[in-house]
Amino acid sequence: MGETTPGARWQNWARTASSRPVRVEHPRDVAELAACVATAAEQGLTVRAVGAGHSFTAAAATDGVLLSLDAVDAIEQVQRRPDGTTLVTVGAGIRLAALNGALAALGLALRNLGDIDRQSIAGAISTGTHGTGARLGGLATQVVAARLVTAAGEVVETSPTHEPELFELARLGLGSAGVLAAVTLETVPAFLLRAVEEPWPLDAVLEQLDGPDGLVDGNEHFEFYWFPHTRRALTKRNNRVDSGRGLNPLRRWVDDELLSNTVFEATNRLATAVPAVTRRLNAVAARSLSARTYVAPSPQVFASPRRVVFREMEYAVPRAAVRDVLAEVDRWVESSGERLPFPAEIRFAAADDLWLSTAHGRETAYLAVHQYWRLPHERYFSAVERIVAEHDGRPHWGKLHGLDAERLAQLYPRFADAQRVRAQADPTGVFDNPYLTRVFGPRT
Ligand SMILES: Cc1cc2nc3c(=O)[nH]c(=O)nc-3n(C[C@H](O)[C@H](O)[C@H](O)COP(=O)(O)OP(=O)(O)OC[C@H]3O[C@@H](n4cnc5c(N)ncnc54)[C@H](O)[C@@H]3O)c2cc1C
Missing domain, CATH: 3.30.465.10 (Uridine Diphospho-n-acetylenolpyruvylglucosamine Reductase; domain 3)
Known part of the structure; x- marks a missing residue:
């Protein structure tokens, strides 16, 4: 599989996709790239480009030619x-x-x-x-x-x-x-960001979300993780500053490597072996996370290592709906008997006008749900998908979801334009694969 998704550790789509490329090409510049596409099209083969292969959907899968652009990086x-x-x-x-x-x-x-x-x-x-x-x-x-x-x-x-x-x-x-x-x-x-990470009661987070000085509008970057089976959350507030103290490297290693990866992998394995302990594990995890504040260059604050393998689905909903959505998901979790050792992540974005952006035309809240890869995710994700459907939820294009072109056309005002431009740009389906056919619809 290494060749199919060059450099990827996750290979989520590769695990589930039945299609395998007949050829993997590594063009070094745009001229070689153009020649690869032209040759494949002449041979009647389909073409997909792959980046890091980190999508959870089979968006990059192909049984034709797979193009890795790792060398086109200057x-x-x-x-x-x-x-x-x-x-x-x-x-x-x-x-x-x-x-x-x-x-x-x-x-x-x-x-x-x-x-x-x-x-x-x-x-x-x-x-x-x-x-x-x-x-x-x-x-x-x-x-x-x-x-x-x-x-x-x-x-x-x-x-x-x-x-x-x-x-x-x-x-x-x-x-x-x-x-x-x-x-x-x-x-x-x-720019530098000051990161403030604190465990909060979930109800306090939900009460203080809105308003000009609320958590969402009062911070440049606000997000929180909710631990299912508990009323606890981990909040993250990141704001620009001119200077400040960085994180002690040992503390960073303990938090980001040991607790977030090594220990988290162990607790997920335990929850897989003994599902009944999940509620207790989440309660302990949510309470044992200690607060930390540090200043670092923005890329170091935004990104952290994520080594525990999981499945993910993420939906964009109108920002005003986020409390209702979370309440409904919480009710379903409590009544279903499902055991969920992974927190859900809630983020926010401004409205934009990109045709296929999940935040097109509306202030947006994102709800990302995860399940450890050794545990079944289907029932949980289907339930969340039914809940967000009531709020016109739009799925992340790179994460698991069950929607097709008919439903997506109801969710995106410019969807018909996107379908038209795709048909004009690629009339014979050189860039098609089953995932694209599902989300854009079959060619007529
Ligand atoms: C651990 C983890 C954390 C994540 N965190 C976030 C997050 O914080 N926010 C978020 O929104 N998403 C997140 N994602 C999802 C991820 O950002 C997307 O799935 C993204 O597409 C992965 O990039 P990639 O380079 O691996 O693309 P791939 O999975 O390789 O490809 C994705 C799509 O892009 C196309 N593509 C790739 N290269 C080209 C090209 N040169 N030209 C045209 N099309 C191309 C592919 O054909 C495919 O359709 C996360 C995923 C994982 C596994």
């Missing part, structure tokens, strides 16, 4: 602008950790990031990967131009003013309209 251009932002053009295969390092060397950073940095920039934007922050959008909102190789093997520069419709699917479209060769990101000067 910073190409840096344009400093009078408003303090800087446009950075970079090869689409670069991993976020490497991108963060390269930007830091230039004194720059991305405005917002998710909670790991293993993904490629192309894979992350293509699935709508996001972090948290009520005034901030996901990674794709930071893209101002994209170089795309189309199904015909042509190289097209896209932006809001050049091929704007193609740009929509280039910056967030699951690779349905072409393979990204490079993206131009709007970056900001590097």
Whole structure:
């Protein structure tokens, strides 16, 4: 499997997808990439690009040609602008950790990031990967131009003013309209964040969520983890500062490696072997997490190592619905008898106008539910999916879900436009696979 998902530890889709590529190609530049696509299309083979293979859906799976863009990872251009932002053009295969390092060397950073940095920039934007922050959008909102190789093997520069419709699917479209060769990101000067992580009673979190000084609007980045079977939460508030004390390396190792990975793996194994102890384990975990405050460069605060393997489903709901959704999920958990040793994660984002963004047109709250990979996830995820359906929940494109094009068309006002542009850009289905056919609908 190593070759199918180069560099990936998770291989979630590879475990479940039945399709296997007949050929894996490693183009080194856009010319080789265009030739790979053109040759595959001539041979009647389908093509998918893969980043780090960290998606939980089989979005990158193919039984044709799999393109790994790991070697297409160089910073190409840096344009400093009078408003303090800087446009950075970079090869689409670069991993976020490497991108963060390269930007830091230039004194720059991305405005917002998710909670790991293993993904490629192309894979992350293509699935709508996001972090948290009520005034901030996901990674794709930071893209101002994209170089795309189309199904015909042509190289097209896209932006809001050049091929704007193609740009929509280039910056967030699951690779349905072409393979990204490079993206131009709007970056900001590097910044420090003060991270305040505290265990709170869940009810206090829910009471203080809203209002101008509430947890969501009163912090640049606010999120919380809720431990099922308890009324406890771990809150995280990250805000910009000019200076401050970093975390002692030993404390960081104890929290982020020992407790969050080694001990957490052990408690999940225990919960798998003896489900009846799950409630007690969660209560202990939620209470034993000690508060910590530290200051660090933004990428170090956003991302942390996540080594315990799990399945994940995440839904975007209107922000105003988040309390009701959590209450309904809690009721289902208590009445179902299901045992859930993994916390749920709740994040926030600003409304945006990207056609396929999960935050399109509405202030958004995200509910991510997880299950340890050795435990069944289907019943829990189906129940959550039924609950969020009542609130027009939109699924993360890279995480498990059961929706199809018919339902997605009701959830996204510009869905028909996305289907039209996909059909125009790839009339013969060079970039098709079963996952894309499910979410965009069969070709007519
Ligand atoms: C531990 C973990 C933590 C995560 N944390 C977050 C989080 O905080 N926030 C969040 O929103 N998501 C999160 N995710 C989900 C993850 O960000 C997405 O699934 C993302 O797509 C993974 O990036 P990748 O490089 O592995 O892409 P892949 O899984 O390899 O590919 C994803 C999609 O992008 C397409 N693609 C890849 N490269 C290209 C290209 N060059 N051109 C066109 N299309 C391309 C693929 O074909 C596929 O459709 C997490 C996942 C894991 C496993």
